[in-house]
Amino acid sequence: MDGDRGNPHRLLYSLVNGSDGAFEINATSGAIVVTRSPAQLQREAYELHVQVTEVSSAGSPAAQATVPVTIRIVDLNNHPPTFYGESGPQNRFELSVYEHPPQGETLRGLKIIVNDSDQGANARFNLQLVGLGGVFRVVPQTVLNEAQVTIIVENSDAIDFEKFQVLTFKFRAPAADLGRNRGGGEGYRRLPYPHSLSAPLTSLSRTGGGAEGGYSAMCPVKVERRRFVKIHLIS
Ligand SMILES: [Ca+2]
Numbered sequence: 001m002d003g004d005r006g007n008p009h010r011l012l013y014s015l016v017n018g019s020d021g022a023f024e025i026n027a028t029s030g031a032i033v034v035t036r037s038p039a040q041l042q043r044e045a046y047e048l049h050v051q052v053t054e055v056s057s058a059g060s061p062a063a064q065a066t067v068p069v070t071i072r073i074v075d076l077n078n079h080p081p082t083f084y085g086e087s088g089p090q091n092r093f094e095l096s097v098y099e100h101p102p103q104g105e106t107l108r109g110l111k112i113i114v115n116d117s118d119q120g121a122n123a124r125f126n127l128q129l130v131g132l133g134g135v136f137r138v139v140p141q142t143v144l145n146e147a148q149v150t151i152i153v154e155n156s157d158a159i160d161f162e163k164f165q166v167l168t169f170k171f172r173a174p175a176a177d178l179g180r181n182r183g184g185g186e187g188y189r190r191l192p193y194p195h196s197l198s199a200p201l202t203s204l205s206r207t208g209g210g211a212e213g214g215y216s217a218m219c220p221v222k223v224e225r226r227r228f229v230k231i232h233l234i235s
């Protein structure tokens with residue numbers, strides 16, 4: 001804004017530095033536009049410097065001012081928890097164990113990593129094993145970003161060839177703080193792309209649905225004649 005009275009001169013806006021190629025400014029309106037998709041915004045904050053030049057009626061620069069503009073990037077919850085085996089993402093895991101394994105024993109030979117590559121609360125989720133109750137316990141029960149998944153025997157008697165030849169379990173990975181983020185409060189707003197921003201530029205929020213429900217996988221436990229218990233984990 002030019003505080004001079006009378007016939008105000010034309011103002012021209014330009015980005016001096018700090019945009020890293022991710023933002024552009026409209027020379028006449030001063031509107032700042034995101035030029036990359038949100039996923040390509042690698043920094044948590046961008047410190048832009050906007051230069052405003054007043055152009056005289058003769059066309060020559062009359063006065064100049066520079067103002068710093070901070071744009072903060074808020075993480076979007078766009079990654080669901082995903083299970084990984086030894087060779088990458090995996091939605092089915094299998095294992096055979098003898099029936100009646102010792103109580104409290106960790107099931108060996110089963111390497112499962114679960115990962116959510118968002119940040120902070122967007123990467124926090126619970127880990128649950130749904131199926132015949134009290135047979136196995138999954139550890140950890142709450143994950144931030146990444147954890148190795150361990151399954152521990154809780155009820156040796158239930159893992160019995162004569163009782164069950166197949167036991168099926170299902171992993172669930174619901175967001176840990178689903179209730180808090182749902183339904184307003186500090187909820188995020190979804191911005192269209194490309195985003196058109198107008199001053200004051202203090203915050204650009206990114207968020208998303210899609211990952212709210214977390215992730216699930218299945219785990220059939222098969223008891224064979226050889227008196228093995230087979231464990232299958234399927235997503
Ligand atoms: Ca994210």
Ligand SMILES: [Ca+2]
Nearest residue numbers: 079116118122
């Ligand atoms: Ca997530």
